[in-house]
Amino acid sequence: MRHEFPRQRKKMISVVNCITTQHNIWLVLVAALVCVSGSWAVLRLFSRGRSVNGAEAIGWQFLAATAAGASIWSTHFIAIIAYHAGTPVTFDPLLTIISLLIAMAGSFCGLMVAGTIRTSWSPAVGGALVGLSIATMHYTGMLAYVAQGTVEWDMRFLIVSILLAVTITSAAIHVASHDHGTATKTISVGLLTLAIVSLHFTGMTAFKLTPIFIDDSYSNPAAMQAMALAIALLSVIIIGAVAASYLIDNQNRVRSISELEHMALNDALTGLANRASFNDRLDAQIRLANYGGPKFALAAIDLDRFKEINDIKGHSAGDEALKIxxxxxxxxxxxxxxxxxxxxxxxxxIAPVDNRNQLREVLLQLRAEIIRPFAIDGFQASVGASFGACMFPDDAQEIETLISNTDLALYRAKTEIAEKICFFDKPMDDAVRDKRQLAVELRHALENNQLEVYYQVQTLVSDSSVTGYEALLRWQHPQRGFIPPVEFIPLAEESGLILQLGEWVLRTVCSQCSSLGTNIRIAVNLSPVQFLHPDLPGLVAGILSETGMKAENLELELTESAIIQDKDRTLLQLRQIRELGVTIALDDFGTGYSSLDTLRAFPFDKIKLDRSFMGEIETSKPARAIIRAVLALGRSLEIPVLAEGIETRDQLAILHAEGCESAQGYLFGRPAPFANILSGHKDAPEGALRSALNEMDRAMTAVAPSLGRLG
Incomplete structure (x- = not known):
């Protein structure tokens, strides 16, 4: 073991002497440059191939093998030309070409194993195959090296050169397959370069040439050097072309990723940030504020009258308006x-402001820009803008609360006529929040059958006969108790739930009442919003057919406001419904519009006198005069009139004296579930009415002085 280190040192000295004394150092540097640049290109292409699959992966590994073969072969032959042989030399063309093919084919096989087989060992094994192809190429190239002299090989250096090529290349490919940054890339390039260089110069140290001058031929050093430079230039061109494909693809990838990021974070139509980007920014702004950063405000904008642009000019004009x-x-x-x-x-x-005054100035300026008129294809258009705003952390400390409070303020701004910039106000917006919650609970009640239809009797004033019932929706909330329709029906209309709710009521009424007598009509109220249904007459016809309800037993009531909103469309729907055999009643007459033009435009089957007049009929001369006029109008148009809200016998006596035909109210019976009607409740109103009529004469005598004064 004492002699081990000196022996290794002697080998190293031999390799160094080979490089410095037996080679043209300038050509060695050229070979090194080709080797480094080729190694960079090879490993970049190899990494790119590992990131994809299928044919694309094969394509990238083929390009990597092409760059590897060119750089390995060029490094070898430039370095061979740099070798001072001291005797005339030539190259066997066939073996020279074969050595190039070995470099490319062997590199391709090794890179395919390392790049496409997804195991922990495949990079090392594939790298070893590449290293073996480098060694095979080198010694095939040495066989192509023909010199006048005898050649001997030092097998120790030859074996070491092959081991160095295989192990170092294996390490280089293994490191490159775990690409985690610039340092890793640099190490892998350095290792591959070292593998190629160490193989060549260790192998050249093993090469011993003894010159023997057989003839007068000689080598031209200048021509050999020119050939070396030509090979270097050609290899650089090949490597450069291959590397350029990588750089172009990488640039396209970067551009595509940038475009995808922009698309992911920005609205495609307007170019503004989208909801996802907004959520990220708001979350970051809140974190910053919680760690001592500045206050900020969240404001929401809703465009008013924007739908008119879409309706008049189409959605393309609406899109152009949004861009502007x-x-x-x-x-x-x-x-x-x-x-x-x-x-x-x-x-x-999201506005970085300290107080509401600053925010108001910002929003006023922004609103002034939004509401300025603009032109689209010669069409002058303008929109309004409602703003809701909330300060963080003054008005909210959590992101959900901040967004919710801002929405509540915006809702209030949209309903206000004068003030279009509203800040969160807890007392006012808590009421809005409660309404919204009630709307959610109403939807839940509808979906879970928590609603019920009650019926209130309608009778003739002249005798004791029952003419029908009015269907009235009732909601007994499990926690809040009874909620009157005047509270939840407007919520249903605002939320759009009224379409589903109205259909449920109509279907329920027709299902329950389909077996009642032919002379009994069931009145069902229609909301103005229900006339926005795409096929209301078809819906009515379908429910009648489904439930077996006779059309002549169904009466639909609507207020004049339903007609005013879209007169032509509504009247067309009413005519189609009437053609089914369903009767149509005009509800709440005497209030609101009460236009005679409406009575002229459509032949209603009934007019319902609003209940508000009944409370004043006994004391108010104007109320009595209006009732008398409505009754006279009904007679002249041959339209029956029904008075609502009858609660006392005196009111009934006055209506009887004025010639009113039908009545409805608590005097005859309170609204009750359908089961009460089936159990005999339908006879009770007749008894009550007979009792009322028996006492009517006495009541007429009692109120005669009043009738005279009011008449």
Whole structure:
């Protein structure tokens, strides 16, 4: 063992002497440059191939093998030419070409094993195959080296050269397969370069040439050096072309990733940040504020009258309008605001402000830009803008609360006429929040059959006969108790639930009442919003057919507001419904519009006099006059009139004296479930009415002085 180290040192000295004394150092440097550049290209292409699969992976490994073969072969032959043989030399062309093919084919096989077989050992094994191909190429190339003289080989150096090539290349490919940064890449390039260089110069140390001048031929050093430079230039071109494909692909990947990131974080139409980007920014802003950063405000914008642009000019014009408005927002932004499009015509802003006054100034300026008229294809358009805002942390300390409070403020701004910039106000917005919660609970009640239909009797004033019932929706909330329709019906209309709710009521009524007598009509109220249904007449016809309810037993009631909103469409739907045999009643007449044009435009089957007049009929001369006029109008148009809200016998006596035909109210019976009707409740109103009529004459005598004064 004492002699081991001196022997290794002697070997190293021999290799160094081979490089410095037996080679042209300048050509050695050229070979080294080719080797380094080729190693860089090979390992980059190899790593790229490992990141993909299938044919694309094979393509990248083929390019890597091409670069490897060119760089290995060129390094070898430039270094061979740099060797001072001291005797004339030539190259066997066939073996020279074979050595190049061995370098390329062997590298391809090794890189395929290392790059496409996904195991822990495949990079090392594949690298070893590449190293073996380098050694095979080298010694095949040495066989192509023909010199005048005798050749001897030092087998020790020859074996060491092969071991160095195999082990170091295996390590290089193994490191390259675990690419974790610039340092790893540099190490792998260095190892592959070392493998090629160590193989060559250790192998050349094993090569012993004894010159023998057989003839007068000689080698031209200048020509040999020129050939070496030509090989270097050609190899650099090949390596450069292969590397260029990698760089172009890498640039395209970077560009594609950048575009994908932009698409992921920005709205495709307006170019503003999208909801995902907004959520990330808001989360980061809150974290910054919680760690002592500045206050900020969240503002939500909803465009008013934007739907008109879509309806009049189409969705392409709507898209163009959004682009114009988004650009105005960008132009008015001094760089401090983060503006995002978070919905169809909804935008959100994160503003670094200290108080509401600062925020108001910012929003006023922004709103002024938004509401300025603009032109789209010669069409002058304009929109309004409602703003809801909330300060962090003054108005909210959590992200969910901040967003919720901002939405509540925006909701209030949309319902306000004068104030279009609203800040979160706890007392006012708590009421809005409660309404929204009630709307959610209403949907739950509908889905879980927690609603019930009650019926209130309708009778003729002249005798004791029952003419029908009005269906009334009732909601007994499990926690809140009874909730009157005046509270939850508007919520259903605002949320759009009224379509589903109205269909449920109509189907329930028709199912329950399909077996009642032919002379009994069931009145069902229609909301104005229900006339937005795409096929309301078809829905009514379908429910009648499904439940077996006779059309003549169904009466649909609507207020005049339902007609005013879209008169032509509504009247067309009413005519189609009436053609089914269903009767149509005009509800709440005497209030609201009460337009005579409406009565002229559609032949209603009944007019329902609003209950508000009944409370004043005994004391108010104007109320009595209106009732008399409505009854006279009904007679002249041959439309029956039903008075609602009858609670006293005196009211009934006055209506009887004025000639009212039908009545409805607590005097005849309170609303009750359908089961009460089936159990005989339908006879009770007749008894009550007979009792009322028996006492009517006495009541008429009692109120006669009043009738005279009011008449």
């Amino acid at each position: 408005l988004a650009q105005r927002m960008r132009d008015s932004n001094d760089g401090t605001l983060f503006i995002a499009r978070t919905g169809g015509d909804e935008f959100s802003i």
